[in-house]
Amino acid sequence: MNDTTIEKLLFHAPKPLASPDLLKRLQADIVLPNVKPAAKAREGQNPLRRWFPALGFAVFMLSCAIMVAVQASWSTKLKTENTTLRATTADLPKLREQHTALEQAQAEHDELVQLQKDNAELHSLQAEVAQLRDLPAEIQRLQNENQRLATAANSAHKSGGDNFFDDAAQQLADAKARAERIQCVNNMKQVGLAFRIWAGDHRDKFPTSLVVMSNELSTPKILVCPSDSARQQQYASLRFGEFQDNMTSYVLTVQPDDESANPPCIIAKCPIHHNYLLSDGSVQQVNLKNPAYREVQKDGRWYLQAAEPGSTWNDAINPPAK
Amino acid sequence: MSDAADILCERARKGDLFAASELVTLFYQRIFGYLRRLSGNDDDAADLTQKTFARTWQSLESYKQRSSFSTWLHGIAHHVYLDWRRKRTLGDSQSDEWWEAQSDNTPTPFENAAERETAHQLYRWVDELDEEKKQTVHLHYYQNLTLNETADVLGVAASTVKYRLREALDYLRRRSAETEPERKVV
Numbered sequence: 063m064n065d066t067t068i069e070k071l072l073f074h075a076p077k078p079l080a081s082p083d084l085l086k087r088l089q090a091d092i093v094l095p096n097v098k099p100a101a102k103a104r105e106g107q108n109p110l111r112r113w114f115p116a117l118g119f120a121v122f123m124l125s126c127a128i129m130v131a132v133q134a135s136w137s138t139k140l141k142t143e144n145t146t147l148r149a150t151t152a153d154l155p156k157l158r159e160q161h162t163a164l165e166q167a168q169a170e171h172d173e174l175v176q177l178q179k180d181n182a183e184l185h186s187l188q189a190e191v192a193q194l195r196d197l198p199a200e201i202q203r204l205q206n207e208n209q210r211l212a213t214a215a216n217s218a219h220k221s222g223g224d225n226f227f228d229d230a231a232q233q234l235a236d237a238k239a240r241a242e243r244i245q246c247v248n249n250m251k252q253v254g255l256a257f258r259i260w261a262g263d264h265r266d267k268f269p270t271s272l273v274v275m276s277n278e279l280s281t282p283k284i285l286v287c288p289s290d291s292a293r294q295q296q297y298a299s300l301r302f303g304e305f306q307d308n309m310t311s312y313v314l315t316v317q318p319d320d321e322s323a324n325p326p327c328i329i330a331k332c333p334i335h336h337n338y339l340l341s342d343g344s345v346q347q348v349n350l351k352n353p354a355y356r357e358v359q360k361d362g363r364w365y366l367q368a369a370e371p372g373s374t375w376n377d378a379i380n381p382p383a384k
Numbered sequence: 385m386s387d388a389a390d391i392l393c394e395r396a397r398k399g400d401l402f403a404a405s406e407l408v409t410l411f412y413q414r415i416f417g418y419l420r421r422l423s424g425n426d427d428d429a430a431d432l433t434q435k436t437f438a439r440t441w442q443s444l445e446s447y448k449q450r451s452s453f454s455t456w457l458h459g460i461a462h463h464v465y466l467d468w469r470r471k472r473t474l475g476d477s478q479s480d481e482w483w484e485a486q487s488d489n490t491p492t493p494f495e496n497a498a499e500r501e502t503a504h505q506l507y508r509w510v511d512e513l514d515e516e517k518k519q520t521v522h523l524h525y526y527q528n529l530t531l532n533e534t535a536d537v538l539g540v541a542a543s544t545v546k547y548r549l550r551e552a553l554d555y556l557r558r559r560s561a562e563t564e565p566e567r568k569v570v
Contacts, residue, residue, distance in 0.1 A: 080412060
Protein backbone atom coordinates (compact mmCIF):
# COMPACT_ATOMS: atom_id res chain seq x y z
CA MET A 63 0.00 0.00 0.00
CA ASN A 64 1.23 3.44 -0.74
CA ASP A 65 0.58 6.58 1.31
CA THR A 66 -2.33 7.69 -0.85
CA THR A 67 -4.16 4.41 -0.36
CA ILE A 68 -3.49 4.43 3.35
CA GLU A 69 -4.75 8.00 3.69
CA LYS A 70 -7.82 7.22 1.62
CA LEU A 71 -8.69 4.26 3.82
CA LEU A 72 -8.06 6.25 6.97
CA PHE A 73 -10.19 9.17 5.83
CA HIS A 74 -13.04 6.75 5.13
CA ALA A 75 -12.86 4.87 8.36
CA PRO A 76 -16.27 3.66 9.61
CA LYS A 77 -18.06 6.08 11.88
CA PRO A 78 -19.58 4.60 15.02
CA LEU A 79 -23.21 5.53 15.49
CA ALA A 80 -24.52 6.60 18.86
CA SER A 81 -27.85 5.45 20.12
CA PRO A 82 -30.76 7.90 19.91
CA ASP A 83 -31.07 7.74 23.69
CA LEU A 84 -27.74 9.43 24.00
CA LEU A 85 -28.99 12.48 22.15
CA LYS A 86 -31.98 12.76 24.47
CA ARG A 87 -29.79 12.36 27.50
CA LEU A 88 -27.35 14.97 26.28
CA GLN A 89 -30.12 17.43 25.55
CA ALA A 90 -31.65 16.81 28.93
CA ASP A 91 -28.33 17.35 30.64
CA ILE A 92 -27.79 20.79 29.15
CA VAL A 93 -27.16 23.19 32.00
CA LEU A 94 -26.05 26.61 30.94
CA PRO A 95 -24.35 28.23 33.92
CA ASN A 96 -24.61 31.94 34.75
CA VAL A 97 -27.69 32.25 32.59
CA LYS A 98 -29.88 35.10 33.67
CA PRO A 99 -33.16 36.03 32.12
CA ALA A 100 -33.08 39.36 30.41
CA ALA A 101 -35.24 41.04 33.03
CA LYS A 102 -33.11 39.67 35.87
CA ALA A 103 -29.98 40.72 34.12
CA ARG A 104 -31.35 44.17 33.80
CA GLU A 105 -32.20 44.23 37.51
CA GLY A 106 -28.72 43.20 38.40
CA GLN A 107 -27.21 46.12 36.50
CA ASN A 108 -26.24 49.33 38.13
CA PRO A 109 -29.20 51.75 37.93
CA LEU A 110 -26.84 54.52 36.91
CA ARG A 111 -25.65 52.44 34.00
CA ARG A 112 -29.23 51.70 32.99
CA TRP A 113 -30.25 55.35 33.13
CA PHE A 114 -26.97 56.66 31.75
CA PRO A 115 -28.28 57.60 28.26
CA ALA A 116 -31.24 59.49 29.71
CA LEU A 117 -29.09 61.10 32.37
CA GLY A 118 -26.44 62.05 29.82
CA PHE A 119 -29.02 63.69 27.59
CA ALA A 120 -30.55 65.47 30.57
CA VAL A 121 -27.19 66.78 31.70
CA PHE A 122 -26.46 67.96 28.18
CA MET A 123 -29.78 69.79 27.97
CA LEU A 124 -29.28 71.30 31.40
CA SER A 125 -25.82 72.57 30.49
CA CYS A 126 -27.25 74.06 27.29
CA ALA A 127 -29.98 75.78 29.28
CA ILE A 128 -27.40 77.19 31.71
CA MET A 129 -25.27 78.48 28.85
CA VAL A 130 -28.29 80.12 27.24
CA ALA A 131 -29.21 81.74 30.55
CA VAL A 132 -25.68 83.04 31.07
CA GLN A 133 -25.57 84.43 27.56
CA ALA A 134 -28.94 86.09 28.02
CA SER A 135 -27.69 87.67 31.25
CA TRP A 136 -24.58 89.00 29.52
CA SER A 137 -26.66 90.31 26.66
CA THR A 138 -28.97 92.19 29.04
CA LYS A 139 -26.03 93.67 30.88
CA LEU A 140 -24.43 94.83 27.65
CA LYS A 141 -27.67 96.40 26.52
CA THR A 142 -27.92 98.32 29.77
CA GLU A 143 -24.36 99.55 29.43
CA ASN A 144 -25.02 100.55 25.87
CA THR A 145 -28.06 102.60 26.91
CA THR A 146 -26.07 104.34 29.63
CA LEU A 147 -23.28 105.16 27.23
CA ARG A 148 -25.70 106.53 24.68
CA ALA A 149 -27.20 108.80 27.31
CA THR A 150 -23.74 109.93 28.31
CA THR A 151 -22.70 110.73 24.77
CA ALA A 152 -25.61 113.12 24.23
CA ASP A 153 -23.32 115.99 25.36
CA LEU A 154 -20.52 114.86 23.09
CA PRO A 155 -20.49 117.86 20.64
CA LYS A 156 -20.34 120.29 23.52
CA LEU A 157 -17.54 118.32 25.13
CA ARG A 158 -15.67 118.25 21.88
CA GLU A 159 -15.88 122.05 21.61
CA GLN A 160 -14.59 122.36 25.15
CA HIS A 161 -11.78 119.96 24.35
CA THR A 162 -10.82 121.97 21.27
CA ALA A 163 -10.78 125.18 23.30
CA LEU A 164 -8.63 123.56 25.92
CA GLU A 165 -6.21 122.31 23.31
CA GLN A 166 -5.93 125.85 21.84
CA ALA A 167 -5.26 127.30 25.29
CA GLN A 168 -2.63 124.68 25.93
CA ALA A 169 -0.96 125.47 22.60
CA GLU A 170 -0.91 129.18 23.39
CA HIS A 171 0.57 128.48 26.77
CA ASP A 172 3.29 126.33 25.25
CA GLU A 173 4.05 129.06 22.73
CA LEU A 174 4.33 131.62 25.52
CA VAL A 175 6.73 129.45 27.46
CA GLN A 176 8.82 128.98 24.34
CA LEU A 177 8.94 132.74 23.79
CA GLN A 178 10.10 133.27 27.36
CA LYS A 179 12.89 130.78 26.83
CA ASP A 180 13.92 132.48 23.58
CA ASN A 181 13.98 135.84 25.34
CA ALA A 182 16.22 134.51 28.12
CA GLU A 183 18.57 132.98 25.55
CA LEU A 184 18.68 136.28 23.67
CA HIS A 185 19.74 138.09 26.82
CA SER A 186 22.51 135.58 27.49
CA LEU A 187 23.73 135.92 23.90
CA GLN A 188 23.83 139.70 24.21
CA ALA A 189 26.01 139.41 27.33
CA GLU A 190 28.31 137.00 25.52
CA VAL A 191 28.62 139.37 22.55
CA ALA A 192 29.61 142.17 24.91
CA GLN A 193 32.35 139.97 26.36
CA LEU A 194 33.59 139.03 22.89
CA ARG A 195 33.87 142.66 21.90
CA ASP A 196 36.56 143.13 24.57
CA LEU A 197 38.46 140.02 23.41
CA PRO A 198 40.51 141.49 20.45
CA ALA A 199 42.10 144.08 22.69
CA GLU A 200 43.07 141.35 25.15
CA ILE A 201 44.51 139.25 22.36
CA GLN A 202 46.57 142.15 21.10
CA ARG A 203 47.95 142.75 24.61
CA LEU A 204 48.91 139.09 25.01
CA GLN A 205 50.65 139.05 21.62
CA ASN A 206 52.73 142.05 22.56
CA GLU A 207 53.74 140.47 25.84
CA ASN A 208 54.63 137.25 24.13
CA GLN A 209 56.83 139.09 21.64
CA ARG A 210 58.58 140.93 24.44
CA LEU A 211 59.29 137.71 26.30
CA ALA A 212 60.61 136.01 23.15
CA THR A 213 62.99 138.91 22.57
CA ALA A 214 64.20 138.74 26.15
CA ALA A 215 64.78 134.98 25.91
CA ASN A 216 66.82 135.34 22.71
CA SER A 217 69.04 137.96 24.21
CA ALA A 218 69.62 135.84 27.34
CA HIS A 219 70.53 132.78 25.27
CA LYS A 220 73.05 134.70 23.21
CA SER A 221 74.75 136.08 26.27
CA GLY A 222 75.54 132.78 28.20
CA GLY A 223 73.35 129.82 27.26
CA ASP A 224 76.04 127.79 25.36
CA ASN A 225 78.27 127.47 28.38
CA PHE A 226 75.40 126.12 30.39
CA PHE A 227 74.65 123.37 27.86
CA ASP A 228 78.32 122.54 27.35
CA ASP A 229 78.82 122.13 31.07
CA ALA A 230 75.87 119.83 31.34
CA ALA A 231 77.13 117.67 28.45
CA GLN A 232 80.57 117.54 29.98
CA GLN A 233 79.20 116.48 33.32
CA LEU A 234 77.15 113.81 31.65
CA ALA A 235 80.18 112.49 29.77
CA ASP A 236 82.22 112.47 32.96
CA ALA A 237 79.55 110.52 34.81
CA LYS A 238 79.37 108.02 31.98
CA ALA A 239 83.14 107.61 31.98
CA ARG A 240 83.16 107.04 35.74
CA ALA A 241 80.41 104.46 35.43
CA GLU A 242 82.28 102.62 32.69
CA ARG A 243 85.49 102.69 34.69
CA ILE A 244 83.70 101.19 37.69
CA GLN A 245 82.11 98.59 35.42
CA CYS A 246 85.59 97.79 34.06
CA VAL A 247 86.88 97.31 37.61
CA ASN A 248 83.97 95.02 38.32
CA ASN A 249 84.72 92.99 35.16
CA MET A 250 88.35 92.58 36.15
CA LYS A 251 87.39 91.49 39.66
CA GLN A 252 85.20 88.75 38.20
CA VAL A 253 88.04 87.73 35.88
CA GLY A 254 90.42 87.64 38.87
CA LEU A 255 88.00 85.44 40.81
CA ALA A 256 87.80 83.10 37.81
CA PHE A 257 91.64 82.96 37.67
CA ARG A 258 91.84 81.97 41.34
CA ILE A 259 89.08 79.34 41.06
CA TRP A 260 90.76 77.82 38.00
CA ALA A 261 94.14 77.81 39.81
CA GLY A 262 92.49 76.06 42.78
CA ASP A 263 91.43 73.25 40.47
CA HIS A 264 94.83 73.10 38.64
CA ARG A 265 97.51 72.88 41.35
CA ASP A 266 97.73 76.65 41.87
CA LYS A 267 98.68 77.29 38.26
CA PHE A 268 97.09 80.25 36.41
CA PRO A 269 95.79 79.74 32.87
CA THR A 270 97.55 81.64 30.13
CA SER A 271 94.30 81.88 28.16
CA LEU A 272 90.93 83.32 29.07
CA VAL A 273 89.04 80.82 26.94
CA VAL A 274 90.27 77.77 28.87
CA MET A 275 88.63 79.04 32.06
CA SER A 276 85.28 79.75 30.40
CA ASN A 277 83.57 77.45 32.91
CA GLU A 278 84.58 79.85 35.68
CA LEU A 279 83.38 82.96 33.77
CA SER A 280 79.69 83.83 33.78
CA THR A 281 79.63 85.53 30.35
CA PRO A 282 82.09 86.70 27.66
CA LYS A 283 80.70 90.20 28.18
CA ILE A 284 82.94 90.70 31.24
CA LEU A 285 86.01 90.17 29.03
CA VAL A 286 85.22 93.35 27.07
CA CYS A 287 85.76 96.76 28.63
CA PRO A 288 82.56 98.83 28.54
CA SER A 289 84.50 101.78 27.11
CA ASP A 290 85.90 99.68 24.27
CA SER A 291 82.99 100.53 21.97
CA ALA A 292 84.42 98.69 18.93
CA ARG A 293 84.79 95.38 20.76
CA GLN A 294 81.54 95.91 22.62
CA GLN A 295 79.68 95.99 19.33
CA GLN A 296 81.52 93.01 17.83
CA TYR A 297 82.21 90.60 20.66
CA ALA A 298 80.18 91.39 23.77
CA SER A 299 77.18 89.42 22.55
CA LEU A 300 79.17 86.32 21.50
CA ARG A 301 79.03 83.00 23.32
CA PHE A 302 82.10 81.24 24.72
CA GLY A 303 82.13 78.81 21.80
CA GLU A 304 82.78 81.72 19.43
CA PHE A 305 84.98 83.86 21.69
CA GLN A 306 88.75 84.00 21.10
CA ASP A 307 91.51 85.34 23.36
CA ASN A 308 92.30 88.18 20.95
CA MET A 309 88.74 89.47 21.25
CA THR A 310 89.17 90.64 24.87
CA SER A 311 89.89 94.27 25.73
CA TYR A 312 92.27 93.30 28.49
CA VAL A 313 95.97 92.60 28.07
CA LEU A 314 97.09 89.37 29.72
CA THR A 315 100.50 89.46 31.39
CA VAL A 316 99.96 86.30 33.35
CA GLN A 317 102.62 83.63 33.85
CA PRO A 318 101.65 79.97 34.45
CA ASP A 319 102.94 79.97 38.02
CA ASP A 320 101.84 83.45 39.04
CA GLU A 321 99.44 82.31 41.73
CA SER A 322 102.20 81.94 44.28
CA ALA A 323 103.96 85.20 43.37
CA ASN A 324 104.62 87.49 46.28
CA PRO A 325 104.16 90.38 46.15
CA PRO A 326 101.21 89.95 43.78
CA CYS A 327 102.10 90.51 40.16
CA ILE A 328 99.97 91.91 37.36
CA ILE A 329 98.07 89.23 35.46
CA ALA A 330 95.85 91.50 33.33
CA LYS A 331 95.38 95.17 32.67
CA CYS A 332 92.89 97.46 30.92
CA PRO A 333 94.75 99.72 28.44
CA ILE A 334 91.82 102.16 28.43
CA HIS A 335 91.24 102.76 32.12
CA HIS A 336 94.65 101.60 33.40
CA ASN A 337 93.02 99.14 35.81
CA TYR A 338 95.39 96.39 36.95
CA LEU A 339 94.29 92.90 37.97
CA LEU A 340 96.79 91.46 40.44
CA SER A 341 97.48 87.83 41.14
CA ASP A 342 95.81 88.07 44.58
CA GLY A 343 92.52 88.96 42.81
CA SER A 344 92.56 92.67 43.68
CA VAL A 345 92.19 95.44 41.12
CA GLN A 346 94.18 98.63 41.30
CA GLN A 347 93.11 101.85 39.57
CA VAL A 348 95.85 104.19 38.45
CA ASN A 349 95.10 107.89 37.97
CA LEU A 350 97.01 109.05 34.94
CA LYS A 351 97.25 112.63 36.12
CA ASN A 352 98.63 111.73 39.48
CA PRO A 353 99.71 108.08 39.39
CA ALA A 354 100.33 106.36 42.75
CA TYR A 355 101.86 103.30 41.09
CA ARG A 356 103.97 102.47 38.14
CA GLU A 357 104.57 99.24 36.23
CA VAL A 358 107.82 97.43 36.89
CA GLN A 359 109.03 94.22 35.18
CA LYS A 360 111.09 91.73 37.19
CA ASP A 361 112.02 88.21 36.16
CA GLY A 362 109.53 88.24 33.31
CA ARG A 363 106.69 89.38 35.58
CA TRP A 364 105.03 92.76 35.89
CA TYR A 365 104.44 94.41 39.23
CA LEU A 366 102.92 97.65 40.46
CA GLN A 367 105.37 99.73 42.40
CA ALA A 368 104.69 102.92 44.34
CA ALA A 369 105.47 105.95 42.15
CA GLU A 370 107.32 109.03 43.31
CA PRO A 371 105.12 111.94 44.28
CA GLY A 372 104.56 114.51 41.53
CA SER A 373 105.55 112.17 38.71
CA THR A 374 103.38 111.78 35.62
CA TRP A 375 102.12 108.53 34.12
CA ASN A 376 104.88 108.59 31.54
CA ASP A 377 107.37 109.01 34.31
CA ALA A 378 105.82 106.12 36.15
CA ILE A 379 106.11 103.86 33.12
CA ASN A 380 109.54 105.08 32.14
CA PRO A 381 111.14 106.40 35.33
CA PRO A 382 113.86 108.97 34.77
CA ALA A 383 117.34 107.55 35.11
CA LYS A 384 118.96 108.46 38.39
CA MET B 385 -21.11 24.36 9.79
CA SER B 386 -18.44 26.19 11.67
CA ASP B 387 -20.12 29.57 11.27
CA ALA B 388 -23.46 28.10 12.22
CA ALA B 389 -21.87 26.41 15.22
CA ASP B 390 -20.27 29.64 16.30
CA ILE B 391 -23.55 31.50 16.03
CA LEU B 392 -25.29 28.79 18.02
CA CYS B 393 -22.51 28.86 20.56
CA GLU B 394 -22.88 32.62 20.96
CA ARG B 395 -26.62 32.20 21.48
CA ALA B 396 -26.00 29.40 23.97
CA ARG B 397 -23.66 31.65 25.92
CA LYS B 398 -26.50 34.10 26.25
CA GLY B 399 -28.62 31.33 27.73
CA ASP B 400 -30.42 30.03 24.67
CA LEU B 401 -31.21 26.40 25.49
CA PHE B 402 -32.50 25.74 22.02
CA ALA B 403 -29.15 26.77 20.54
CA ALA B 404 -27.33 24.52 23.00
CA SER B 405 -29.62 21.66 21.99
CA GLU B 406 -28.82 22.33 18.33
CA LEU B 407 -25.12 22.21 19.10
CA VAL B 408 -25.54 18.82 20.75
CA THR B 409 -27.43 17.55 17.71
CA LEU B 410 -24.71 18.81 15.40
CA PHE B 411 -21.74 17.36 17.21
CA TYR B 412 -22.72 14.42 19.41
CA GLN B 413 -22.21 11.81 16.67
CA ARG B 414 -18.69 13.03 15.88
CA ILE B 415 -17.69 13.23 19.52
CA PHE B 416 -19.22 9.85 20.26
CA GLY B 417 -17.41 8.31 17.29
CA TYR B 418 -14.11 9.83 18.38
CA LEU B 419 -14.49 8.58 21.94
CA ARG B 420 -15.89 5.24 20.87
CA ARG B 421 -12.84 4.46 18.74
CA LEU B 422 -10.54 5.45 21.59
CA SER B 423 -12.38 3.95 24.58
CA GLY B 424 -13.30 0.65 22.98
CA ASN B 425 -16.90 0.20 24.07
CA ASP B 426 -20.23 1.94 23.69
CA ASP B 427 -21.01 2.53 27.35
CA ASP B 428 -17.76 4.23 28.14
CA ALA B 429 -18.03 6.24 24.95
CA ALA B 430 -21.53 7.38 25.92
CA ASP B 431 -20.37 8.36 29.42
CA LEU B 432 -17.40 10.22 28.05
CA THR B 433 -19.60 12.01 25.55
CA GLN B 434 -21.90 13.12 28.37
CA LYS B 435 -18.93 14.32 30.40
CA THR B 436 -17.58 16.15 27.38
CA PHE B 437 -20.78 18.10 26.84
CA ALA B 438 -21.24 18.72 30.57
CA ARG B 439 -17.77 20.23 30.70
CA THR B 440 -18.56 22.18 27.56
CA TRP B 441 -21.51 23.89 29.17
CA GLN B 442 -19.47 24.62 32.28
CA SER B 443 -16.70 26.17 30.26
CA LEU B 444 -18.89 27.99 27.80
CA GLU B 445 -18.33 31.33 29.55
CA SER B 446 -14.58 30.99 29.17
CA TYR B 447 -14.74 30.14 25.45
CA LYS B 448 -12.87 33.01 23.77
CA GLN B 449 -13.52 31.86 20.17
CA ARG B 450 -9.81 31.80 19.37
CA SER B 451 -10.52 28.51 17.54
CA SER B 452 -13.67 27.12 16.01
CA PHE B 453 -16.31 25.56 18.26
CA SER B 454 -15.63 22.15 16.71
CA THR B 455 -11.93 22.36 17.59
CA TRP B 456 -12.71 23.57 21.08
CA LEU B 457 -15.18 20.70 21.59
CA HIS B 458 -12.67 18.14 20.33
CA GLY B 459 -10.11 19.59 22.74
CA ILE B 460 -12.51 19.06 25.64
CA ALA B 461 -13.23 15.52 24.46
CA HIS B 462 -9.51 14.85 24.18
CA HIS B 463 -8.91 15.95 27.76
CA VAL B 464 -11.93 14.04 29.03
CA TYR B 465 -10.55 10.94 27.38
CA LEU B 466 -7.08 11.51 28.86
CA ASP B 467 -8.58 11.91 32.35
CA TRP B 468 -10.61 8.77 31.92
CA ARG B 469 -7.60 6.85 30.63
CA ARG B 470 -5.48 7.97 33.53
CA LYS B 471 -8.03 6.61 36.01
CA ARG B 472 -8.26 3.17 34.47
CA THR B 473 -5.96 0.88 32.62
CA LEU B 474 -7.18 0.54 29.12
CA GLY B 475 -7.47 -3.03 28.10
CA ASP B 476 -7.81 -4.20 24.59
CA SER B 477 -9.74 -1.71 22.60
CA GLN B 478 -11.67 -2.52 19.52
CA SER B 479 -11.69 -6.11 18.52
CA ASP B 480 -11.47 -7.22 14.95
CA GLU B 481 -15.08 -8.12 15.03
CA TRP B 482 -16.03 -4.59 16.01
CA TRP B 483 -14.28 -3.06 13.05
CA GLU B 484 -15.84 -5.68 10.79
CA ALA B 485 -19.24 -5.03 12.28
CA GLN B 486 -18.78 -1.30 11.82
CA SER B 487 -17.75 -1.81 8.23
CA ASP B 488 -20.70 -4.00 7.60
CA ASN B 489 -23.16 -1.60 9.25
CA THR B 490 -21.95 1.68 7.80
CA PRO B 491 -21.54 2.76 4.21
CA THR B 492 -17.90 2.51 3.02
CA PRO B 493 -16.16 3.15 -0.26
CA PHE B 494 -14.67 -0.35 -0.34
CA GLU B 495 -15.45 -2.12 -3.53
CA ASN B 496 -14.68 -5.66 -2.60
CA ALA B 497 -14.01 -7.95 0.30
CA ALA B 498 -10.24 -7.89 -0.18
CA GLU B 499 -10.13 -4.13 0.08
CA ARG B 500 -12.37 -4.21 3.14
CA GLU B 501 -10.06 -6.78 4.72
CA THR B 502 -7.08 -4.52 4.03
CA ALA B 503 -8.89 -1.60 5.66
CA HIS B 504 -9.70 -3.63 8.76
CA GLN B 505 -6.09 -4.63 9.01
CA LEU B 506 -5.02 -0.97 8.64
CA TYR B 507 -7.33 0.18 11.46
CA ARG B 508 -5.89 -2.47 13.74
CA TRP B 509 -2.39 -1.27 12.95
CA VAL B 510 -3.44 2.25 13.83
CA ASP B 511 -4.40 1.01 17.28
CA GLU B 512 -0.91 -0.41 17.62
CA LEU B 513 0.63 3.05 17.31
CA ASP B 514 1.86 4.81 20.41
CA GLU B 515 -0.66 7.08 22.11
CA GLU B 516 0.49 10.39 20.64
CA LYS B 517 0.55 9.17 17.05
CA LYS B 518 -2.73 7.33 17.51
CA GLN B 519 -4.40 10.48 18.83
CA THR B 520 -3.05 12.44 15.91
CA VAL B 521 -4.29 9.91 13.35
CA HIS B 522 -7.72 9.75 14.99
CA LEU B 523 -8.17 13.50 15.01
CA HIS B 524 -6.79 14.21 11.55
CA TYR B 525 -8.07 11.21 9.57
CA TYR B 526 -11.01 9.78 11.47
CA GLN B 527 -12.39 13.14 12.69
CA ASN B 528 -11.40 15.05 9.55
CA LEU B 529 -9.75 17.92 11.42
CA THR B 530 -7.20 20.03 9.60
CA LEU B 531 -3.54 20.03 10.64
CA ASN B 532 -3.92 23.31 12.53
CA GLU B 533 -7.12 22.15 14.23
CA THR B 534 -5.43 18.89 15.24
CA ALA B 535 -2.49 20.86 16.58
CA ASP B 536 -4.86 23.11 18.58
CA VAL B 537 -6.64 20.10 20.09
CA LEU B 538 -3.41 18.36 21.06
CA GLY B 539 -1.74 21.57 22.17
CA VAL B 540 1.27 21.07 19.92
CA ALA B 541 2.70 22.82 16.87
CA ALA B 542 1.39 22.02 13.39
CA SER B 543 4.88 20.84 12.44
CA THR B 544 4.69 18.28 15.25
CA VAL B 545 1.38 17.02 13.89
CA LYS B 546 2.95 16.65 10.44
CA TYR B 547 5.87 14.77 11.90
CA ARG B 548 3.65 12.40 13.84
CA LEU B 549 1.48 11.73 10.79
CA ARG B 550 4.54 11.04 8.69
CA GLU B 551 5.83 8.60 11.30
CA ALA B 552 2.44 6.89 11.51
CA LEU B 553 2.22 6.53 7.72
CA ASP B 554 5.73 5.09 7.62
CA TYR B 555 4.76 2.57 10.26
CA LEU B 556 1.56 1.59 8.46
CA ARG B 557 3.38 1.27 5.16
CA ARG B 558 6.00 -0.97 6.73
CA ARG B 559 3.37 -3.16 8.32
CA SER B 560 1.59 -3.37 5.01
CA ALA B 561 4.79 -4.39 3.24
CA GLU B 562 5.39 -7.07 5.85
CA THR B 563 1.99 -8.67 5.34
CA GLU B 564 1.77 -8.53 1.57
CA PRO B 565 4.18 -11.48 0.99
CA GLU B 566 2.16 -13.59 3.40
CA ARG B 567 -0.96 -12.85 1.40
CA LYS B 568 0.75 -13.76 -1.82
CA VAL B 569 1.85 -17.05 -0.30
CA VAL B 570 -1.68 -17.74 0.95
